[in-house]
Amino acid sequence: MQPSSKILSGRSLQTESVEIERVELRLVRLPLNEPFETSFGRIDSRLIFLVSVEGQGLTGWGEVVAEEEPRYSYETVATALHTIKDHLAPVMLRRPVAGLEDLAARFTQFRGHNMAKAGLELAFMDLLARLRGESLSRSIQGSRSEVPVGVSLGIQPSIDQLLKRIDLYLGLGYQRIKLKIKQGWDVDVVREVRKRHPDILLSVDANSAYTLADVEGLLN
Numbered sequence: 661m662q663p664s665s666k667i668l669s670g671r672s673l674q675t676e677s678v679e680i681e682r683v684e685l686r687l688v689r690l691p692l693n694e695p696f697e698t699s700f701g702r703i704d705s706r707l708i709f710l711v712s713v714e715g716q717g718l719t720g721w722g723e724v725v726a727e728e729e730p731r732y733s734y735e736t737v738a739t740a741l742h743t744i745k746d747h748l749a750p751v752m753l754r755r756p757v758a759g760l761e762d763l764a765a766r767f768t769q770f771r772g773h774n775m776a777k778a779g780l781e782l783a784f785m786d787l788l789a790r791l792r793g794e795s796l797s798r799s800i801q802g803s804r805s806e807v808p809v810g811v812s813l814g815i816q817p818s819i820d821q822l823l824k825r826i827d828l829y830l831g832l833g834y835q836r837i838k839l840k841i842k843q844g845w846d847v848d849v850v851r852e853v854r855k856r857h858p859d860i861l862l863s864v865d866a867n868s869a870y871t872l873a874d875v876e877g878l879l880n
Contacts, residue, residue, distance in 0.1 A: 677756035678787065682714040683749040683780070685741060696814040699842035699869035700731050709737050711744065713752070713783045720787025724779035732867065733775065740776040748773075748780055760785060810836025812865070815845050819852050826853060836861040842869045847878060 688708045695704045709724040724744075726735040751766045763784055767777045789799035797804075811834045816822040826837055837857075841849065841864045850864060870878070 677758045678715045678784075678791065679756040680713050680715050680752050680784075682712075683744070683752060684712045684714075685744060686710040686712070687737065697816075698814060698840045698865075699867045700729075702814075707737055709740060709779065711779045711783050713780065713787050715787055716791060718787060718790045720783045720785070720790060722779045722782030722784075722786060724775050726775045735773060735775045740773070740779070743770070743773045743776040744780065748776060752780060752784075757784065760788075808835040810834055810838060810861070812838040812840065814840050815842065819849055822849065823853065823856055826857065830857070830860065836863070838863045838865055840864075841866050843874070 686709075688710060689705055690708050691705045692703070695702050697703075707728050709726060711722045711724060712719050713722075714720075724737070724740045726733065726737050726740045728737050730736050730739075747770050748767060751769075752763065757763050760781060763781060764777075767780075770777075785799065786796055789796040792799060796802075811829045813822065813825055813829070816825060822839070829837065837853075837860055839850065839853065839862070846864070846866070850862075853862065
């Protein structure tokens with residue numbers, strides 16, 4: 661994978677060198693408004709991993725999106741903590757950073773751990789925007805003031821309850837519905853959703869619950 665800075669262009673990558681004076685890591689336990697169930701299991705809270713970088717009297721914030729267990733990815737909160745503390749933060753603090761490309765290039769010596777790298781890159785981008793006195797959107801040449809968003813719905817106790825949840829979120833203005841599915845909660849469920857909402861933007865996510873042996877059942 662190429663450094664994430666490669667997807668950006670223009671003035672977002674051009675800046676005077678910024679000396680990073682401090683990198684701070686914070687873990688925040690966030691209770692969910694309602695339990696969220698996937699094929700991996702059921703959770704009622706998330707451990708949120710926030711990072712901040714300080715320079716020239718200002719602070720930029722980012723988030724490391726790794727989870728507590730290595731299910732979705734080999735990266736976890738614990739591996740990201742270790743990688744940032746012992747490897748990424750030291751090279752970030754070693755000398756002033758001459759822009760996002762410079763930072764990404766320093767990180768390439770460490771293989772993988774893209775969630776950990778991205779958290780620090782996001783915090784650095786936020787810091788640059790604050791130093792310029794502008795929004796992050798403006799800093800990366802964004803053109804929109806609003807963006808369409810969707811919602812991910814966990815496995816529900818019944819199809820009827822799922823349909824009610826979908827109606828609720830569509831009524832709130834969400835423009836895409838993603839359903840969590842698993843074996844035994846898949847084809848019939850999606851069929852009922854499509855019956856009620858034939859035209860909505862709909863996707864499903866099994867979180868690696870299937871193998872090639874399950875293809876025939878999903879196609880029928």
